[in-house]
Amino acid sequence: MTGPFPYWHGVPREEIEWHPTVDPQKCTGCGACVVTCSEKRNVFGFDRSTRKAVVMSPDNCMVGCNNCQVGCLWDAISFPDKGVARTLAKALPEERLKRELEDKLRNDPALVVAAAPLLDAATPQSRAAMALLRGVR
Numbered sequence: 001m002t003g004p005f006p007y008w009h010g011v012p013r014e015e016i017e018w019h020p021t022v023d024p025q026k027c028t029g030c031g032a033c034v035v036t037c038s039e040k041r042n043v044f045g046f047d048r049s050t051r052k053a054v055v056m057s058p059d060n061c062m063v064g065c066n067n068c069q070v071g072c073l074w075d076a077i078s079f080p081d082k083g084v085a086r087t088l089a090k091a092l093p094e095e096r097l098k099r100e101l102e103d104k105l106r107n108d109p110a111l112v113v114a115a116a117p118l119l120d121a122a123t124p125q126s127r128a129a130m131a132l133l134r135g136v137r
């Protein structure tokens with residue numbers, strides 16, 4: 001397994017079919033997608049000979065993101081149906097997400113808006129949110 005993002009919430013990234021596809025017939029070579037995709041991910045490269053964007057590192061694409069598609073004014077970028085990402089999100093274990101959130105807040109205290117309560121203590125809200133996301137009542 002290679003690349004800087006080998007897993008998505010514990011799921012091997014190579015098992016997830018989510019990345020942009022460029023239609024070279026529509027691509028005008030404006031470069032917006034190359035610039036838009038974050039420097040850490042750099043999914044796109046640019047072919048100077050054809051003056052077209054090229055998907056170089058599809059597994060670096062953030063699952064569920066479609067910023068480059070939105071920003072392509074020539075509709076040259078397509079993605080799988082967003083239902084693919086939603087289905088994957090619904091299947092994520094709640095405990096894992098909680099743990100990842102707590103780890104992130106611990107590692108970057110600047111993200112904490114109010115000191116209390118901790119996520120574990122806020123189960124009614126978090127459970128309601130997760131139930132909504134999963135379509136459970």
Ligand code: SF4
Pocket residue numbers: 022026027028029030031032033034052053071072073074075076077
């Ligand atoms: S934003 Fe669209 S038109 Fe511009 S380079 Fe990327 S794919 Fe091509």
Ligand code: SF4
Pocket residue numbers: 019020036037038041043044060061062064065066067068069
């Ligand atoms: S969807 Fe987001 S992460 Fe994926 S290639 Fe486009 S801008 Fe980059």
